[in-house]
Each structure stands twice: as structure tokens, then as C-alpha cells.
Amino acid sequence: GRDDYASRDGRSAQLIARKDPVVYNRDWSQAPIAQHHIQHYQQHGYMVLDDVFSSQEIERFNAELLQLRSSDSVKRARETITEYSSGDVRSIFAVHKMSAIFQQLAEDARLVDLARFILNDEVYIHQSRLNYKPGFRGKDFYWHSDFETWHVEDGMPRMRALSMSISLTENNNLNGPLMLVPGSHQQYAVCEGYTPDNHYQTSLKKQEYGVPSDACLSTLIDQKGVKAAVCKPGSVIIFDCNTMHGSNSNITPYPRSNAFFVYNAISNQVQQPFCGRPARPEYICSREAISALKPLKVNAHT
Amino acid sequence: GRDDYASRDGRSAQLIARKDPVVYNRDWSQAPIAQHHIQHYQQHGYMVLDDVFSSQEIERFNAELLQLRSSDSVKRARETITEYSSGDVRSIFAVHKMSAIFQQLAEDARLVDLARFILNDEVYIHQSRLNYKPGFRGKDFYWHSDFETWHVEDGMPRMRALSMSISLTENNNLNGPLMLVPGSHQQYAVCEGYTPDNHYQTSLKKQEYGVPSDACLSTLIDQKGVKAAVCKPGSVIIFDCNTMHGSNSNITPYPRSNAFFVYNAISNQVQQPFCGRPARPEYICSREAISALKPLKVNAHT
Numbered sequence: 001g002r003d004d005y006a007s008r009d010g011r012s013a014q015l016i017a018r019k020d021p022v023v024y025n026r027d028w029s030q031a032p033i034a035q036h037h038i039q040h041y042q043q044h045g046y047m048v049l050d051d052v053f054s055s056q057e058i059e060r061f062n063a064e065l066l067q068l069r070s071s072d073s074v075k076r077a078r079e080t081i082t083e084y085s086s087g088d089v090r091s092i093f094a095v096h097k098m099s100a101i102f103q104q105l106a107e108d109a110r111l112v113d114l115a116r117f118i119l120n121d122e123v124y125i126h127q128s129r130l131n132y133k134p135g136f137r138g139k140d141f142y143w144h145s146d147f148e149t150w151h152v153e154d155g156m157p158r159m160r161a162l163s164m165s166i167s168l169t170e171n172n173n174l175n176g177p178l179m180l181v182p183g184s185h186q187q188y189a190v191c192e193g194y195t196p197d198n199h200y201q202t203s204l205k206k207q208e209y210g211v212p213s214d215a216c217l218s219t220l221i222d223q224k225g226v227k228a229a230v231c232k233p234g235s236v237i238i239f240d241c242n243t244m245h246g247s248n249s250n251i252t253p254y255p256r257s258n259a260f261f262v263y264n265a266i267s268n269q270v271q272q273p274f275c276g277r278p279a280r281p282e283y284i285c286s287r288e289a290i291s292a293l294k295p296l297k298v299n300a301h302t
Numbered sequence: 303g304r305d306d307y308a309s310r311d312g313r314s315a316q317l318i319a320r321k322d323p324v325v326y327n328r329d330w331s332q333a334p335i336a337q338h339h340i341q342h343y344q345q346h347g348y349m350v351l352d353d354v355f356s357s358q359e360i361e362r363f364n365a366e367l368l369q370l371r372s373s374d375s376v377k378r379a380r381e382t383i384t385e386y387s388s389g390d391v392r393s394i395f396a397v398h399k400m401s402a403i404f405q406q407l408a409e410d411a412r413l414v415d416l417a418r419f420i421l422n423d424e425v426y427i428h429q430s431r432l433n434y435k436p437g438f439r440g441k442d443f444y445w446h447s448d449f450e451t452w453h454v455e456d457g458m459p460r461m462r463a464l465s466m467s468i469s470l471t472e473n474n475n476l477n478g479p480l481m482l483v484p485g486s487h488q489q490y491a492v493c494e495g496y497t498p499d500n501h502y503q504t505s506l507k508k509q510e511y512g513v514p515s516d517a518c519l520s521t522l523i524d525q526k527g528v529k530a531a532v533c534k535p536g537s538v539i540i541f542d543c544n545t546m547h548g549s550n551s552n553i554t555p556y557p558r559s560n561a562f563f564v565y566n567a568i569s570n571q572v573q574q575p576f577c578g579r580p581a582r583p584e585y586i587c588s589r590e591a592i593s594a595l596k597p598l599k600v601n602a603h604t
Contacts, residue, residue, distance in 0.1 A: 136519070174530055226476060226554050228476055248554075251444055251445060251481070251548050251549070252528050
């Protein structure tokens with residue numbers, strides 16, 4: 001059949017309308033959070049929930065992050081992405097398989113119940129990672145829609161996935177916070193170019209393909225501008241798989257860390273990549289032995 | 303004699319106390335602006351003055367900037383610094399010699415009278431430039447004290463100079479605004495390393511020498527944090543020659559431009575560079591035919 005979200009296929013850069021719902025569940029009275037958050041998410045493509053995790057929980061996550069980042073075996077693991085210049089750890093993929101603490105976090109009912117509500121389906125982890133943007137030398141991440149890559153390179157069929165970023169540090173205006181383009185989730189930016197072999201090996205450091213054009217970005221941003229997700233540790237930023245986002249560099253001494261989980265509807269499991277190239281490795285895109293997450297009730301104060 | 307501000311001379315990175323005044327004039331009742339601004343400058347090493355230039359004046363400056371940036375001869379001029387990757391114009395040096403409009407701005411009494419008051423001397427232009435930080439792909443500028451470079455590479459004897467940045471665009475939190483470290487002007491960060499031959503040819507794109515250590519920066523920033531000079535077109539940011547400053551990258555579509563003039567006390571004219579290497583070119587550091595500026599009274603509304 002026709003590919004509703006073809007990209008990097010020779011067409012010129014352009015915006016096309018989204019062909020999928022955003023909030024799949026129509027009975028918002030059943031939402032596990034206040035309805036105005038759901039309304040904001042539907043309209044803008046993201047929401048920020050404050051105080052989801054306690055300071056004790058965040059301390060525990062940060063201690064685990066520190067241990068992982070300083071482990072020699074983690075540094076050498078193929079799941080670990082390092083900075084071009086310094087060699088410092090920038091991201092650790094598949095962290096829910098590497099660490100019991102982050103596995104528990106991925107399954108936490110505060111996250112999973114909300115993902116299940118929005119996607120109106122059982123969910124599984126499509127991708128997970130720990131992101132560490134160091135102080136002084138944190139690099140920028142250019143604008144992108146995650147779905148464009150997940151569709152083209154991973155074979156994710158529809159826009160029925162979302163990301164949750166659990167803030168482990170302060171995100172202020174100046175330390176390279178996540179910036180989102182409100183409303184951008186309703187349009188799909190077809191990208192020019194193509195997908196080279198083994199693109200993932202370089203794209204995780206600096207993306208050169210699957211990059212939206214200046215004209216598409218300007219059109220999206222002209223509508224409602226740019227919003228920085230400024231928030232405290234323990235907050236959760238939730239955004240649709242097609243919301244355009246990026247971040248500036250960080251020369252302040254304040255690092256920025258988060259745990260990042262992508263929940264995909266179980267009915268939206270990945271197929272063969274639409275670019276016709278081999279699938280990306282399992283640690284970047286779950287493909288084998290997929291099963292629905294069981295929400296784990298955690299006592300926040302233990 | 304002994305060099306009070308030696309740097310890149312084999313000593314380890316360290317902070318030493320400033321040995322010069324900040325506001326040289328002691329009779330603040332004679333200041334051409336409100337005294338609380340002078341107090342702020344004395345204490346924090348910078349001040350932001352709003353609405354110094356009218357929107358008509360800013361329009362005129364921006365039109366001239368656009369013309370200079372798109373001129374082929376300007377693009378090829380050695381005074382012009384281009385982006386590493388794109389080749390776009392990033393800065394144009396000695397702009398007060400290249401453009402009658404910016405010469406007039408450099409001599410404008412609103413700027414010159416204030417520089418003369420703070421430095422308590424006649425003043426001349428040590429350096430001038432137009433800075434253009436493009437939207438989408440604006441690069442970051444790492445933390446630095448201008449004086450460190452002006453002393454080591456240009457032979458500026460004392461801390462008796464200041465910079466004025468006239469904002470030609472909106473400076474918001476997200477488009478890579480100038481960030482300053484309040485109070486940092488009272489300490490001098492001795493830098494490690496040395497000064498290579500023709501350092502200016504690369505340092506204007508990316509500085510590798512004269513870079514303060516992480517420890518020195520952390521100490522300076524721990525005192526009062528980091529401030530972003532968020533302001534509107536027509537504002538002027540004034541900062542001491544030794545105030546630590548820098549800026550993050552800019553992936554937003556909003557470019558950031560300013561006209562930048564360094565006023566030096568006529569009694570503080572440059573000597574031979576303290577690094578013992580040849581002087582930088584005249585367009586980066588005025589050395590020949592220096593004469594005091596005569597403040598030019600401009601009718602803001604013509």
C-alpha cells in the first residue's frame with residue numbers, strides 16, 4: 001500500500017497533514033491526570049507534569065546514572081554514545097535492560113498508565129535512554145521529529161507512540177533545555193535526501209539526514225513560536241512522536257540529565273524499515289520478544 | 303617591570319584579584335545616566351540600558367547590516383569572519399571604518415559620553431565589529447574575558463576599557479543571548495597553554511587558547527550564577543573588559559545581531575603584545591593614528 005509518511009524518498013521538503021489521532025482515548029474522564037493536561041497535549045503536542053517523582057526517587061536515579069556513566073564497561077558498550085571531541089558519555093541506550101532501577105522506572109504506573117490512556121492500547125518500550133548533557137561543553141541537538149526517523153529507519157507504521165523525559169536535573173532557560181514547537185505534531189515534515197547505510201552510527205551524534213528544511217521549520221514555528229520545557233528535577237515532559245523538538249548547546253556549568261522512554265502502542269509494532277535498509281540494532285529499536293508492560297505501583301516515599 | 307596580568311605563560315590556571323578600578327570617575331553625580339546603573343556596573347561588571355536607540359535608528363542600522371552582509375566584497379574582505387561550515391558572514395571587524403553609518407554610531411554621544419565617564423579619560427575605538435548570529439545554525443561562543451586576549455595578544459596594559467553591544471534584534475533566552483558572570487570582573491582568570499603563531503586566524507572562529515579552566519569558571523559562577531542579557535532592539539549592553547561572558551548556540555529561527563564597540567582609555571593605548579608575538583592586524587586592534595573620539599550629538603528622531 002501507499003506510505004502515508006514517506007520521507008527521504010526523492011520528494012522535495014514539504015509539510016503534510018497528520019493522518020492519525022493524537023489522544024486515542026476519547027473518554028477523557030478516565031484519564032489518570034487532570035483533563036486540562038490532556039487538552040494541552042492534544043492541542044500543542046506536549047505537556048509538562050511537575051512533581052511526578054519525589055526528591056528521594058530522583059536522588060536514587062542520579063546515583064544510578066553516576067554509577068553507569070563512570071563504569072568502564074558501560075563506556076565501552078555499543079549502547080553508549082560518547083561526545084565527538086571529549087569522549088564523555090552523552091547517552092546510554094536500552095537503559096531499562098541495563099539497570100534494574102531504570103527498568104522499574106520504565107514500568108512505573110505513573111508513566112505507563114498515562115501512556116496507555118493516551119495511546120488507548122497496551123504499550124511497550126520502543127526505545128529507552130539516559131541522556132547526559134554536560135555543563136560547559138554540552139552540544140546542541142538540531143530540530144527533528146522522532147517519528148520521521150522511527151518510521152523511515154525503524155518501520156514504525158503510525159503516529160501512535162510518545163516520549164516521556166523524566167528530568168533528573170534542573171532544566172532552565174540557559175542550560176540547553178528541550179525546546180518544542182507547539183502544534184507541530186499536526187503536520188509531518190517530509191525530509192529531503194536519503195538514508196545512508198548504517199546511518200544510526202553517526203546520526204546519534206549529529207544528524208545529517210532526516211533534517212527538516214528551513215522553510216518547513218519556519219512555517220511550523222511561525223504558528224506558535226518555540227517553547228522551552230523549563231522544569232525541576234522530578235518533572236516529566238511528555239511529547240507526541242511527531243512533535244518537532246531540539247535543544248541549544250550548554251556552556252553553563254549546570255549539566256542537564258534525563259531518563260527517556262518511548263512508549264509505543266502494542267498494535268503499532270515496528271515492521272520492516274520504510275527506507276528498505278537493514279533494521280537498526282535492537283538497543284535502539286525494540287523488535288524482538290515484545291510484550292506489553294504491566295504498570296508497576298511504586299510507593300513514592302520508599 | 304612585572305606583568306600584573308600575565309597569562310598563558312606556564313603558570314597553572316588560577317584566579318587573581320583585579321588590580322585596577324572599575325568605574326574610574328569618582329563623582330557619580332556627573333554620570334550621563336542614572337547612578338543606580340553605575341552602581342550595578344561597578345558591582346556586577348555590566349549593565350543593560352533599554353531604549354537607547356529609537357526603532358527608526360535600529361531600522362537604519364539593520365538595513366546597513368543587511369547590505370554589508372550581502373556584499374561580495376565584504377564577504378571576501380579579511381575583516382570578515384565566516385561560519386566554519388556554511389561560509390555565512392558571522393562578524394565584520396573594523397565596521398566603524400567600513401561604513402559611515404556605523405562610524406557615526408561609534409561616535410554617538412550616548413555611547414562616548416558614558417565610556418568617557420566610566421573610564422574617566424578620553425577614549426578611542428580599540429576594536430569594532432558587527433556580529434550576526436544566524437537563526438537555525440548560530441554557533442556558541444565559549445566563556446572568555448576579552449581583557450585576557452587584549453592584554454596577552456594586543457598589549458593592552460590595564461583594565462581600563464569596556465565594550466558596548468548595541469542590540470539590533472531581540473535577545474531572548476533561547477536565541478543564544480550574551481551571558482555574563484556577575485562579579486567576575488573583579489578576578490582575573492590566568493589561562494594555561496600558550497599563544498600560537500597567528501592565533502587570531504583561528505581564535506575568532508573557535509578559541510582554544512586563552513580559555514579559562516573549568517575550576518576557575520565554576521568558582522566565578524558559584525558566586526552569583528549566570529545572567530543572560532535579555533533585551534530588545536535599541537538596548538545597549540555595556541560590560542567591563544574583564545567580565546567573563548559567552549553565549550550558547552541558536553537553533554531557533556530568530557537571528558541575533560549587534561554592533562559592538564570597544565572603547566579604550568586614551569592613556570591605556572596598546573603596547574607590544576605581552577606574549578612576545580607579532581601584533582594582531584590593525585582591523586582587530588587599533589594601533590596606528592589613534593586619536594580621541596569627539597562625542598557626536600545625534601538627533602534620535604531624524
